[in-house]
Amino acid sequence: MHLSDTQIFFLLTILKIVVVLVITLTSVAYTVLLERKLIGLMQNRWGPSRTGPFGLLQPLADGIKLFLKEDLMPLAVERPLFVLAPMIALACALVSIAVVPFGSLTVYHGVDLFEISDVNIGLLVILGITSIGVYGIALSGWASNNKYSLLGSLRASAQIVSYELALGLSLVGVVLRAQSLRLRDIVNSQAAHGALSWNILGGPAREHTAHGTVWVIAGGFQLLGFFIYLMAAYAETNRAPFDLPEAESELVAGYHTEYSSMKFAMFFMAEYANMITVACVATLMFFGGASSPFGHLFPYVGGHTAQIIEMALLPIFWFVLKIFAFIFLYIWVRSTLPRFRYDQLMSFGWKFLLPMAMLNILITSLVLAFHG
Amino acid sequence: MQLALFLIFGILCVAGALNLLFQRHPINSALSLVVVMMSLAVIYWTLGAEFLAAAQVIVYSGAIMVLFTFVIMLLNAGEEVRTRGSKAAYFAGIPGVLGVFTLLTYIFLREKSALGYANLGGGLNNGVSNIAEISRVLFTDLLLPFEVTSVLILVAILGAVVLARKEN
Numbered sequence: 001m002h003l004s005d006t007q008i009f010f011l012l013t014i015l016k017i018v019v020v021l022v023i024t025l026t027s028v029a030y031t032v033l034l035e036r037k038l039i040g041l042m043q044n045r046w047g048p049s050r051t052g053p054f055g056l057l058q059p060l061a062d063g064i065k066l067f068l069k070e071d072l073m074p075l076a077v078e079r080p081l082f083v084l085a086p087m088i089a090l091a092c093a094l095v096s097i098a099v100v101p102f103g104s105l106t107v108y109h110g111v112d113l114f115e116i117s118d119v120n121i122g123l124l125v126i127l128g129i130t131s132i133g134v135y136g137i138a139l140s141g142w143a144s145n146n147k148y149s150l151l152g153s154l155r156a157s158a159q160i161v162s163y164e165l166a167l168g169l170s171l172v173g174v175v176l177r178a179q180s181l182r183l184r185d186i187v188n189s190q191a192a193h194g195a196l197s198w199n200i201l202g203g204p205a206r207e208h209t210a211h212g213t214v215w216v217i218a219g220g221f222q223l224l225g226f227f228i229y230l231m232a233a234y235a236e237t238n239r240a241p242f243d244l245p246e247a248e249s250e251l252v253a254g255y256h257t258e259y260s261s262m263k264f265a266m267f268f269m270a271e272y273a274n275m276i277t278v279a280c281v282a283t284l285m286f287f288g289g290a291s292s293p294f295g296h297l298f299p300y301v302g303g304h305t306a307q308i309i310e311m312a313l314l315p316i317f318w319f320v321l322k323i324f325a326f327i328f329l330y331i332w333v334r335s336t337l338p339r340f341r342y343d344q345l346m347s348f349g350w351k352f353l354l355p356m357a358m359l360n361i362l363i364t365s366l367v368l369a370f371h372g
Numbered sequence: 373m374q375l376a377l378f379l380i381f382g383i384l385c386v387a388g389a390l391n392l393l394f395q396r397h398p399i400n401s402a403l404s405l406v407v408v409m410m411s412l413a414v415i416y417w418t419l420g421a422e423f424l425a426a427a428q429v430i431v432y433s434g435a436i437m438v439l440f441t442f443v444i445m446l447l448n449a450g451e452e453v454r455t456r457g458s459k460a461a462y463f464a465g466i467p468g469v470l471g472v473f474t475l476l477t478y479i480f481l482r483e484k485s486a487l488g489y490a491n492l493g494g495g496l497n498n499g500v501s502n503i504a505e506i507s508r509v510l511f512t513d514l515l516l517p518f519e520v521t522s523v524l525i526l527v528a529i530l531g532a533v534v535l536a537r538k539e540n
Contacts, residue, residue: 081399081403119422120422121422121423121425121426121503124423124426124427124430125426127426127430127434128426128429128430128433128434129429131429131430131433131434131435131438132410132429132433132434134434134438135403135406135438135441138438138441138442138445139399139403139441141445142399142441142445150445153445154442154445154446157438157441157442158442160438161435161438161439161442164434164435168430179504181503
């Protein structure tokens with residue numbers, strides 16, 4: 001059967017969307033298990049261990065339970081918005097994966113296999129979609145007609161709008177270095193010398209030019225930007241130590257107090273999908289995306305076919321490893337740090353993170369203007 | 373394809389705008405405004421202005437409208453009572469709007485070559501980005517208007533601080 005290029009494009013795009021969605025949702029389920037296991041181990045207990053070997057079937061059991069629970073809807077809720085809110089939250093959390101390049105550029109019949117959509121403003125698309133995601137939380141609290149929900153969602157909206165500024169500004173240094181908002185360009189700008197040229201690091205690296213081997217300064221020196229991004233992103237995803245919107249000791253469960261069954265599960269999945277998105281963006285912006293930390297130090301082994309397979313699959317392995325490291329850090333922070341107080345949260349965001357992000361932009365642009 | 377995108381999001385935009393007017397609850401109106409802004413962003417993108425589209429989504433739908441809904445939720449604004457509307461709106465407003473609309477359409481169609489125009493969907497096919505060009509123009513030719521606008525916003529912020537400050 002012969003297919004035209006348009007047909008190949010459509011089929012491959014649909015295939016990519018399905019595969020990426022399935023993988024994302026599975027990793028969301030297993031991130032929950034990982035979190036329960038790791039927090040258990042950090043608190044000197046076992047975590048889930050009865051369902052399947054090592055508790056590996058626990059996400060399945062959780063999923064079935066949430067699916068079969070009765071879907072309660074209180075009488076006084078604002079019905080359309082109450083139903084719409086979890087959908088907005090989950091949709092926004094999942095859509096931003098579409099512009100993430102999760103492997104090296106591999107083109108088949110004009111279709112990039114390892115990125116659903118290569119957009120020239122990929123970074124802005126991710127920022128835009130995450131800023132829309134706040135509507136899910138804001139509306140759920142308001143539509144629930146419950147004072148705890150409303151307080152939770154008011155906190156969430158104020159927190160997300162405040163920290164979004166620091167988050168956006170912390171990434172400007174990286175964009176200045178790459179001179180592009182396309183995520184592939186940003187990854188490529190960090191690919192020359194392995195871990196030395198990642199944006200978080202910097203250091204001397206040998207480069208072969210026409211005049212022989214010279215020493216150059218590689219890397220973006222964005223350590224400050226990275227930490228600002230990390231803290232702002234934890235606040236954006238409502239995770240500990242910034243989980244005030246669902247502070248159970250004050251607000252019952254915050255914005256999802258009135259939700260049950262699959263609607264609750266959608267909020268839950270949205271939170272973990274957002275964690276994965278944050279990990280993806282941190283990896284792409286500061287840790288060289290899918291590139292190997294060793295650069296071109298080790299040659300590919302095996303015959304021609306084996307090399308092609310290695311070139312396609314090894315970057316995905318590095319990408320997944322980096323994502324896993326960030327998720328581990330998320331869980332580690334959650335089980336270690338206590339929650340902020342609300343006024344501390346606001347003054348930290350506005351009086352510390354924002355000025356530091358501006359300082360980072362100033363220094364980076366000065367250095368690039370005089371040196372680059 | 374481009375025409376389909378334009379039709380879908382154009383209709384969505386107009387429907388959102390009408391819904392904004394006809395809804396009686398402020399929060400529904402605010403959400404309709406979000407729909408209008410998002411559809412406009414898609415239309416900007418199909419015209420090749422991808423930076424404008426992203427700025428529209430991040431600034432207007434993501435920040436300003438969130439503050440709108442925030443205030444509506446905080447004040448717990450209820451449903452509004454529908455009134456008959458003022459006579460001035462019927463006798464001056466609607467004809468005035470029609471007049472301005474006709475005038476603008478006439479000018480745009482007449483001066484099409486002088487104003488310059490983008491083809492529908494023209495920006496979707498080329499991978500080049502116009503952000504470098506936008507920043508060059510913004511920080512060289514249009515530097516004065518740009519800085520004056522930021523001073524204006526600063527004055528507005530100071531005004532808000534003065535108004536919100538407690539007397540003691």
